[in-house]
Amino acid sequence: MHIVDGVLSMPVLLGSGVLALAGVGLGLRALDESSIPRAGLLTAAFFSVSLIHIPLGPTSAHLLLTGLMGVLLGWAVFPAICVGLLLQALFFGYGGVTVLGANTLNLALPALLFGLAGRAVLARLRPAALSWWVMPLGALVGAGAFAGSALLVAGSLAASGEGFWAAARLALIAQLPVALIEAVVTAAALRLLWTVRPELLARPARAC
Template identity: 45%
Template sequence: MHIADGVLSTPVLVAGIAMTLAGTILGLKKLDDDKIPFAAVLSACFFVASLIHLPLGPSSVHLIFNGLIGLLLGWLAFPVMLVALILQAMFFGFGGIVVLGVNCLNIALPAVMVGALLRPMRHHIPAQLLGFLAGSGAVLLTGIMVSLSLYLSGEAFSKTANVVFWGNLPLSLLEGVISGFIIVLINQVKPEILKGVHSNV
């Protein structure tokens, strides 16, 4: 899901920075002291999962678990993912610094959207289905946003945008299945997480 530096147009980069800044501010306003350890664990999960990636043109595909993070943390997805993306860019060269805002927006905004949609349903549908919808839905939206970012940066990237979108479809199904099992495990081991402990997001 990382787009490399030097690919996107200036308007797309500026819009990504502005929207990520706004999302991060909103997220930090909701960061209570008791949520810091939980947010740190999820940031580490995102960091580790997205280290294993397959190049796909000027982007890449990999597990990101943004659906789970959005479901559990809401707007906190922005600062959680921003920290991990900064570390990946600095230490491993994934994505880049200039494109950081767009990369964070493409991953965190779908997380927030899916979380807002599914969180009210968490007591009414099976845990595995909840996780599947969160995982697959967020990755699918991320694929659309990455493709749109490339498409809006010039006609030269239209074919690449299509490749990135279709390449993310199998990944969305895989992430949905894995996320479903994770939510089932959370529901068995620490069910209070899904019963409202972190619902004020």
């Protein structure tokens, strides 16, 4: 779902870059000593799974795990994703440096919103109910964050000119089957966490 260099218009690059920078700043404020190792582990997971991709013109299709990252990191999902994207651009030429802000915003913002929503639901459920609802909730968070990113990527392409409208439609349609896989993976991951480390889900994400 990364957008490559040389595709987006300057207004889209600047606008998304400013918003991404603000998100990274707030995310860094939300990090503390206890959450840094978790952020590093999730960044490594994101870095690895998103490298396995199918090119789709100016973008690509691949797993993200950003919904899971949003649940576990809160605002810190912004710097975590930004670091992963930067390393991919520098070492593998995947994505790009000039579109780092746009890619960060497109992936991190839906992750944050669905992650915080998932956290709010988790906080309201009793442990007995949570054991039943953690997988459906994980599926919704995973698919929702992924679909939100697909919409933002398509919107970024469409806003950059009529020449990218076809690519925007292709990027959006091609992500649908991947969203289903993302839902299953996120649901399974949250269920596993609830089984072995329930405190990670019971503890609210640190606010910025």
